[in-house]
Amino acid sequence: MELTLPTSKEPNKMSSIDYSSFKSPLNHPGEHLKLEYLPTYGLSPAEFSYAIGVDSEQTIELLNGERSMTAELALRLARFFNMSPEFWMNLQVQMTCHERRYDLEGSSKN
Template sequence: MSIARKTVQFKKPLPHPGETLAEDYLEPLGLSPGALAKQMGLSGRQRIERLVRGQQSITADTALRLARVFTNTTPRYWMNLQTSHDLSTAQIAARAELAKIEALT
């Protein structure tokens, strides 16, 4: 059985999940990164501040905590945002090298 695959070609990276967190959750609720960190049970605000600035990736622990605070989301939602961002960034960075690779099937 053959599975047809088509890879989406990105012109620019998908948004960092910290951007989504800031624009879709923090700003509408009037929450600061520090307030969210406290709500998530974190001892400091640095993780959330770095996440919102796009300087830190969402970890499994962060995804679990975000989904607990924002009950209309799931840990998988947050991890998918991170994975999608990472893949789009990597694809753009490696475009020329990937084009040289010959598929076997």
């Protein structure tokens, strides 16, 4: 079986999900953390902050969507949850790109 790379005329079959068709904004990484991860582990924000070694104010801001995911924080979350830091960074990138795409498309219609 021969593998071929797509040419510029062929669509990339490995591309990710097209979020441009989503009507509502994507969830902030902190919202995923607050709604899916902390309850599963039975941790309060303060307990979680202590466990990953960050200031509780930083955690609260992330959970409330007031702070963006950083590489350092993604590494701490990845270590704690035994997963990749790219998961957390990708959540932030996808949300930010979706917001900016919406802003750009909305401003081009005016």
